[in-house]
Amino acid sequence: MFTKTAILALFAGLVAAQDITLIPDCSRSCFIENIPTSGCTGIxxxxxxxxxxxxxxxxxxTVAACSEEDQAATLEWAVATCEAVGVPINP
Structure with missing residues (x-):
């Protein structure tokens, strides 16, 4: 199972330039529904x-909604996405 620290690094605020439809369904809604908590304007x-x-x-x-496999896929997507916009995260 992923540690909370690894997952925290993964989500260092995400949803990025990559296609959000590439992440597992279980975590997709987590990214979208929590945008208002970010303090950011839109995406x-x-x-x-x-x-x-x-x-x-x-x-x-994500921890509540996803299997370990889906958490891993989400982590991979998150790292690539944040790096693509110049905000690298360290899982």
């Missing part, structure tokens, strides 16, 4: 990847 990928308030909400949702 501002740089803001979301760096948002500290968005991260805990997305982590809790």
């Amino acid at each position: 501002d990928f740089v803001c979301l990847c760096g948002s500290e308030s968005y991260t805990p909400a997305v982590i809790a949702c």
Whole structure:
């Protein structure tokens, strides 16, 4: 199982320039539904990847909703997405 720290790094605020339809269904709604907690205006990928308030909400949702396999796929997507917008995260 992923540690909370690894998942926290994963979600260091995400939803980015990559296609969100590429992540598992179980975590997709976590990213979208928690945008209001981010303090960001809409889907501002740089803001979301760096948002500290968005991260805990997305982590809790993803851990509750996804299998370990889906958490791993989400982590891979998150790292690539945040790097693509210049806000690298370290899982």
